[in-house]
Each structure stands twice: as C-alpha cells, then as structure tokens.
Amino acid sequence: MTSTDHITVFVNNTKISIYRGMQVKHALISRDQLLYEAAIEGRLFVVDENGFRVGLEGALYQNAKIFTRPAGILQ
Amino acid sequence: MKKRLPGAPALIALILLFFPALLFARERSEPISLTILHVNDVHGHVLPYSEPSVNEKTRVSGAARLAAMIGAERAANPDGSLLLSAGDMFQGTAISNEFRGQSVIEIMNALKFDAMAIGNHEFDWGLDTLAQLVSSARFPSLSANIFDSRGESIHGIKPYVLLTRKNLKIAVIGATTVDTVTSTEPSNVAGLIFPDPATILPEIIKKVREEGAKLVILLSHLGLAADRHLAEQVEGIDVIVGGHSHTVLDDPLLVRGTIIVQAGYYGLYLGVLELAVDPSSGKIVRFTDKDELKPVISGLDLPLDANIAQIVDKYDGLIKEKFAAVTGEASVELTRQPYQESVLGDLITDAMREATHTQIAFHNSGGIRDNIPPGKITLETIYAVLPFDNVLAGMDLTGEQLMEILEQNGALEKKILQVSGIEVEYDMSKPPGSRVAKALVGSEPLDRQKVYSVTTNDFVAAGGDKFATFTKGKNITWGDNLRDVFSAYLKKHSPITPRSLNRIKFLN
Numbered sequence: 001m002t003s004t005d006h007i008t009v010f011v012n013n014t015k016i017s018i019y020r021g022m023q024v025k026h027a028l029i030s031r032d033q034l035l036y037e038a039a040i041e042g043r044l045f046v047v048d049e050n051g052f053r054v055g056l057e058g059a060l061y062q063n064a065k066i067f068t069r070p071a072g073i074l075q
Numbered sequence: 076m077k078k079r080l081p082g083a084p085a086l087i088a089l090i091l092l093f094f095p096a097l098l099f100a101r102e103r104s105e106p107i108s109l110t111i112l113h114v115n116d117v118h119g120h121v122l123p124y125s126e127p128s129v130n131e132k133t134r135v136s137g138a139a140r141l142a143a144m145i146g147a148e149r150a151a152n153p154d155g156s157l158l159l160s161a162g163d164m165f166q167g168t169a170i171s172n173e174f175r176g177q178s179v180i181e182i183m184n185a186l187k188f189d190a191m192a193i194g195n196h197e198f199d200w201g202l203d204t205l206a207q208l209v210s211s212a213r214f215p216s217l218s219a220n221i222f223d224s225r226g227e228s229i230h231g232i233k234p235y236v237l238l239t240r241k242n243l244k245i246a247v248i249g250a251t252t253v254d255t256v257t258s259t260e261p262s263n264v265a266g267l268i269f270p271d272p273a274t275i276l277p278e279i280i281k282k283v284r285e286e287g288a289k290l291v292i293l294l295s296h297l298g299l300a301a302d303r304h305l306a307e308q309v310e311g312i313d314v315i316v317g318g319h320s321h322t323v324l325d326d327p328l329l330v331r332g333t334i335i336v337q338a339g340y341y342g343l344y345l346g347v348l349e350l351a352v353d354p355s356s357g358k359i360v361r362f363t364d365k366d367e368l369k370p371v372i373s374g375l376d377l378p379l380d381a382n383i384a385q386i387v388d389k390y391d392g393l394i395k396e397k398f399a400a401v402t403g404e405a406s407v408e409l410t411r412q413p414y415q416e417s418v419l420g421d422l423i424t425d426a427m428r429e430a431t432h433t434q435i436a437f438h439n440s441g442g443i444r445d446n447i448p449p450g451k452i453t454l455e456t457i458y459a460v461l462p463f464d465n466v467l468a469g470m471d472l473t474g475e476q477l478m479e480i481l482e483q484n485g486a487l488e489k490k491i492l493q494v495s496g497i498e499v500e501y502d503m504s505k506p507p508g509s510r511v512a513k514a515l516v517g518s519e520p521l522d523r524q525k526v527y528s529v530t531t532n533d534f535v536a537a538g539g540d541k542f543a544t545f546t547k548g549k550n551i552t553w554g555d556n557l558r559d560v561f562s563a564y565l566k567k568h569s570p571i572t573p574r575s576l577n578r579i580k581f582l583n
Binding site: 019020033054055064 | 118322341
C-alpha cells in the first residue's frame with residue numbers, strides 16, 4: 001500500500017486503513033459493515049473525537065478518530 | 076453697562092466643536108451587531124427528508140423552511156446580516172444532480188447569498204459545469220487556493236470579497252480542501268493545483284486589511300481538523316465558517332482567538348453566529364458561544380418561505396418529468412441474480428469498464444436492486460436498479476489479489492460480485508478457497524504476478540460484503556457516479572438485446 005493511497009483512521013478505537021478520499025461511511029464499512037447498515041437505518045450515528053456529530057459523507061483525514069453512538073432525537 | 080462674558084461665543088464654538096467629536100466617540104465605542112448566517116455541505120437537499128438517526132417521524136431540512144428561518148434572522152438584524160455557504164452545495168440528490176445544480180443556484184440567488192466557498196464536490200460534473208454554476212450565481216464563488224498551471228484563478232472564482240455592514244468592512248476569504256485533487260475524477264481537476272491554504276492566507280489577510288477590512292472571515296471547505304490547525308498557524312482570522320467534515324458544531328470553538336463554526340450537513344441546521352464588534356478596532360467583544368445551530372425542521376407546520384417553496388415545487392415537477400424520460404430500450408427483461416452471473420450484472424460492469432477503460436470491473440450484486448422490464452427504460456427505472464449513490468473506484472490489483480477475490484466470490488458466503496473482463500470457472504466439488512479451475516483476463520490466463528487495472532464502486536473498495544482484498548489496491552482514482560455511467564451506457568447501446576452468460580460458471 002503506498003502512503004499516497006491510504007490513510008489511517010480509527011473507528012471505535014480500532015485502527016483501519018482506508019483509501020484517501022473516503023468518507024465516514026467507508027470507514028464504517030471497512031471496520032464492520034453492520035455498523036454502516038445500522039447508521040443508514042438510523043439506529044446509530046457517528047461522532048468525532050471531540051464528541052461532535054459528523055455526517056456519513058463527512059471527510060476524513062490521517063489519524064481521524066470516529067465513534068458510533070446509539071441514535072437520539074435532533075434537538 | 077453690563078459686560079458680556081469675554082469669549083462666550085468662542086466657548087460655545089469650542090463646545091460645538093468638541094461635542095460632535097465626543098458624540099462621535101460615544102458612537103464609535105458602541106459595538107455593532109452582526110449576524111453571520113451559514114450553511115455547508117447541503118448536497119442538493121432542498122426537499123425535506125427523513126433522517127432516521129435523528130427522528131423517523133419528523134421531516135428535516137428543506138429549502139423553504141430554511142429560507143423562512145433565514146428571513147426571520149435577517150429581519151432581526153436587517154443591516155447587519157451575512158449569508159454564507161461553506162461549499163458542497165450541489166451534488167447529492169436527484170433534484171439537484173439531474174439539473175447539474177441549477178435548482179440549487181436558483182434558490183441561492185433568490186435567498187441572496189453573500190458568498191460561497193468552492194467545495195471539492197463542486198468539481199464532480201467537470202470544469203465546464205463548474206464554470207456554468209459560477210457564472211449563474213449572483214454571489215461570489217470563493218477560493219484562494221485553486222490555480223491553473225499558469226498560476227491564475229479559474230472560471231471567475233475569486234480569492235476573497237469585501238462586504239460592508241454598518242460601515243464595517245468585512246473580508247470573506249475562500250479556501251478549498253487540497254484533497255480535491257485525489258477525491259474526484261482526475262479529468263475534473265486536470266491541470267489545477269491546490270496549494271496549502273496556510274501558505275496563501277497570510278498574504279491575503281495582509282492585503283484585505285490594507286484594503287480596510289476590519290473583520291476577516293475564512294469561508295473554509297477544509298474540514299474541522301484543518302480549520303483548527305489553520306487557526307493555530309495563521310494570524311488574523313477572526314472567524315472560520317467551515318464545512319467538508321460535515322461536523323455538527325453545536326457550540327462554536329475558540330482557537331487562539333479565532334471563532335470556528337460549522338453547520339453539519341444536508342441543510343439540517345442553519346448556523347447563526349451573533350457577533351458584537353468594536354467598529355474602530357474590528358475586535359469581537361462578544362459572540363454566540365453556545366447553541367449556535369438552529370435545527371431545520373420541516374414537518375411540523377412551521378412557516379415556509381412561499382417564494383422558495385415555489386422554486387422547489389417547480390423543480391420537483393421538472394424532476395418528475397425527467398424521471399419519466401426515456402433513456403434507453405431493452406428488447407428483453409434485464410434481470411439480476413444475487414448468487415450467479417446476471418444480465419444486469421454484465422451490463423453494469425461493462426458500463427463501468429467502458430467508462431474507465433480498465434481491464435476488469437466488479438460490482439456487488441447487493442447493489443442491484445431491481446430488474447429492468449422489456450421496453451422503454453426510464454430514469455426512474457435506473458434509480459430503482461441503482462438506488463445507492465455509488466461512485467466508481469479505480470485501482471491496480473495484482474493477479475494474486477484477484478485470485479483471492481475470485482476464490483472468495485466462489486465461496487458464495489455473500490451475494491457474488493458481477494464481473495466484466497474476466498471469465499472464471501469454479502469447480503464446486505472443491506472446498507471454498509480452492510474452487511477456481513480457470514480464470515481468464517481477456518483471453519489470457521490470469522497471471523498471479525501481473526498487475527491489472529480494476530474498476531469497482533466505493534462500497535466494494537471499502538471492503539463491502541467482506542471483500543477486504545479491495546482495500547489493498549494501489550493507485551486509487553475516484554470516478555463518476557455509477558448511475559450516470561450506467562444511464563449513458565444504456566443510451567449509447569440501446570436497444571439492449573439478449574446476451575449469453577459465460578463469465579462465471581459453477582461446475583460440478
């Protein structure tokens with residue numbers, strides 16, 4: 001794998017390698033497709049390392065950390 | 076004889092001379108109130124929709140509701156409001172995609188946006204369409220870090236704009252993610268360079284300050300992490316209005332004196348940043364530090380902007396016409412099969428390979444959601460067949476990796492990958508992992524040592540359906556939307572006639 005093709009991100013503290021240009025949804029698929037399916041069905045959402053919610057098509061960057069959370073209600 | 080006080084007129088004159096100055100000094104020290112309204116990454120979501128992770132019962136987003144909220148905020152501060160977009164406004168929904176963003180531009184023009192940053196997805200339909208969008212916009216499109224090979228800005232995109240509110244000059248500078256180069260079809264950015272904004276901004280900030288700007292806003296399509304980094308690195312940015320990472324930043328961040336905001340994605344929120352600014356120094360003395368985002372809820376009989384609702388309805392009607400338009404013809408039913416080669420699978424993968432000129436293409440059967448009946452093929456049918464917004468992913472894989480993929484395909488643990496450019500025979504009497512009896516690429520046997528060019532979709536490239544080998548490719552390139560590619564293929568090759576299935580054979 002060339003360094004220009006891939007970045008390292010962390011999903012629920014598990015390190016994974018995804019292609020540069022991939023989004024939050026791809027990181028979920030890569031880590032566990034069930035997470036992705038739960039997210040698109042609305043059973044969970046995703047936050048970044050600061051606890052801010054991010055969309056499934058949000059961009060990722062080297063060493064980004066994302067975490068899944070059970071779904072809630074928009075305030 | 077009464078003596079007049081000597082110098083009284085002079086005293087009065089002096090008071091009159093000083094009084095306006097004193098009065099002026101009192102006005103000058105009073106902070107002025109500005110309201111920065113912002114959205115980002117709307118991606119064509121002008122119709123309300125259900126966001127299941129938020130609430131299944133309440134529809135959210137929607138341009139008409141958003142417009143009403145913008146109107147209310149503007150009414151509260153009519154001379155002191157700005158309306159900004161941090162980019163990625165167009166690509167993402169049928170009502171925008173099928174009009175190449177013109178529906179969204181019309182709405183943005185009607186809403187009198189003050190500026191928009193260029194996002195990476197603004198390049199998705201190529202440079203000609205981008206140029207059209209920029210020229211259709213009645214607001215400036217901004218990016219300070221996109222240049223052509225001569226070092227010039229492109230297509231009317233400006234690095235910054237100077238706006239005036241309550242006599243205060245405000246610079247709005249645009250910035251686009253450098254990842255644009257690697258996240259879109261290469262031809263869409265051919266010849267363009269995207270330097271690191273940190274190397275460009277100091278000079279621009281100096282320039283706009285020299286031009287009288289008291290407040291500097293960076294309209295950023297860089298992502299929150301990059302925004303924080305910039306705030307730490309670059310002096311003189313008062314506010315960063317961000318996008319790209321789709322971050323729901325409920326409370327603004329303050330990094331080394333720079334306020335950072337971002338309004339989530341898909342028009343779910345309107346950002347409302349209230350600033351109290353000292354007009355003489357430009358210093359922000361107060362700002363919204365909590366609950367800066369207002370949710371856009373469309374489903375609860377809340378007020379809608381009638382003018383914007385009319386524009387949305389117009390395009391909603393037009394998209395229905397587009398969906399009914401004929402895009403091809405099939406002389407027989409084109410069927411899908413989840414666990415064997417299918418006619419639809421062959422067609423879709425052939426379309427992928429024709430678009431990218433790679434040797435091989437793969438598409439997951441699970442992504443083919445309907446058959447195509449015989450007769451005229453409409454856009455609606457294509458959306459039913461390919462409902463997911465997949466994009467093409469090109470990569471190089473070795474013959475060894477391809478063999479892994481083919482063996483996994485033959486294990487039938489998941490719905491199979493449909494193929495083009497490959498013929499494979501499986502001996503099903505053998506155990507999983509040892510079933511490939513024959514594999515040809517073109518007419519040549521698959522060579523484990525060779526490197527092959529492959530196209531798949533982004534879901535499979537991420538390892539979808541457990542095909543993890545695709546995550547280990549080299550030289551990744553991102554391509555067009557799969558649905559667009561398939562639609563163009565059907566148009567070109569219609570009528571689609573019966574074809575034999577000979578790419579994937581299960582024997583014994």
